[in-house]
Amino acid sequence: MFQAQQLWSYRYGSFAERFRYQYVISRSTESIEGFVERKIGDLNLYCGKDLPLRELHDATGAKVGYVLGIAVGTAAQQSKETLKLPFKKTAKTFWTRFESFLDDAAGRYAFVLHALGQSRLYTDPVGMIGAVYNVEDGYVASSTMLAIKRALRPHPKYDFDAIRDLAGKITLFHTADQDVRRLNPNYYLDLGTLESKRFWPRNVSFTPEPEDPSAVYKEIIETARGNIGAIANDYPCSLPVSGGMDSRLLLAFAGEHRGKIKQFYTHINNYATRRDAAIAQELCRVCEVDHEVHDKRHFGIARREARLNLRAYELTFGAPASPPQEYQNGVIYGVPDGNVIMRGHQTDLLRAVYVFRPQSEWRDPDWQIERLLVVPRAHFNAEIADRFREDFVAWQSTLPASAMEKAADFMFLEVYSNASIGSSFPALWRNFYLSPYNSRRLIALSLQFSEKRRRASEPVYELIEMMDEDLSKVPFDFEAPPSLDDKDAWTKGASSTVRRRDRTVDSLLSYA
Secondary structure (H helix, E strand, C coil), rough: CHHHHHHHHHHHHHHHHCCCCEEEEEECCCCCCCEHHHHHHEEEEEEECCCEEEEEEHHHHHHEEEEEEEECCCEEECCCEEEEECCCCCCHHHHHHHHHHHHHHHEEEEEEEEEEEEEEEEEEECCCCCCCCCCCEEECCCCCHHHHHHHHCCCCCCCHHHHHHHHCCCCCCCEEEEEEEEECCCCECCCCEEEEEEEECCCCCCCCCCHHHHHHHHHHHHHHHHHHHHHHCCCCEECCCCCHHHHHHHHHHHHHHHCCCEEEEEEECHHHHHHHHHHHHHHHHHHCCCCCEHHHHHHHCHHHHHHHHHHHHHHHHHHCCCHHHHHCCHHHHEEEEEEEEECCCCCCHHHCCCCCHHHHHHHHCCHHHHHHCCCCCCHHCCCHHHHHHHHHHHHHHHCCCCHHHCHHHHHHHHHHHHHHHHHHHHHCCEEEEEEECCCCHHHHHHHCCCCCHHHHCCHHHHHHHHHHHHHHHHHHCCCCCCCCHHHHHCCCCCHHHHHHHHHHHEEEEEEE
């Protein structure tokens, strides 16, 4: 039995429910409550009962493997049961063609496939499906406690009290166990040897910035809209809406597919999210869709249940961490159980959220290690920088020249996001969280814009203005007044909103 099973208590609820979106790959036969078993080459694949699972076929209909999770945006023929590649698994160029095929795949997924005598694992570009591997014992899984049967060997570089009490992160491809590694999401994992190798980016240039971005904007809009439509066609979806940029982009991208999304909502946990709810209500009114507010004052759960949720999460997550607020105050119960929740992750590349310093400093690791939030920034010091510098430099040295042109963004993609949503999304058991904007093609398009323009959020403003000027007219949270009580006043647009739109329209007209 895996450690997750050995340490499980019936008080936490059903093991099958709490691990419903996780998976294990093993050379031996396993017994895991509620998991579905499949074969891939000489390996055994075990999937949680609600993890979406499709057979993967080649152009002739021959079985190649499986798709775990949700992958959209490719040119593959697909149904709810199968996905068909447009090439043969016997082709000498199979792996090269598959990696090119993967450029357009968005969502939260893992491809487990066997061809040309080799079995491999490929994940989404930030690893939000979860992927860790234990070379010593030969297990691959979505989380640490499903990759070991022995007792955890605590990783010596981490202060687990800081992780528990200060929300510190386990990063740079480490896990809570010193001998279990997290897969870099732009590497594939050879399932025979458990060796990993980078496959992306290859032959991709992120510079120079296009003088006229119109064609880039058009491709971004069509691609993201198609991804949202494909997900909403096949799964019941919920979309959280706030006063920020990422959810507004998703609202705009959704376009004619908004009617297919089952729920638009905002959780209220504090004053900031109360502001979010007011702005979100106006955005949804503009879009002519219903908006739900889930206020923690109306969703309370018993302290005992909150404690058990915390203990269960520590096992599903694989470290002594706390679940999101909505799991501890009950507002998550406002979202229908099992719905797919679409999040705006990777749209934040259009804002260059982690690019704070000029390119000349991108080979300096210490400020980037601080941004990885091993501990909160107020607790960061030279000793912590010294502890992780070798790991950081080792990772950065693997970046090809084109990626080094956007090194701070790749730190955000491969290291930070992988360590955060790559570990938290699999651990959350009520809903399947994903991003419709995280294909490698959309990432490459987003990174074509200069750091200066992205730091000013210009691509975000211009995309929203192009898609839906009524959405653009609603103030963002940082433009709205301190009090939102007088709705008739602030929804007509603060002066900063008017100035922002004037600049944006002038910029778009300059491309014409």
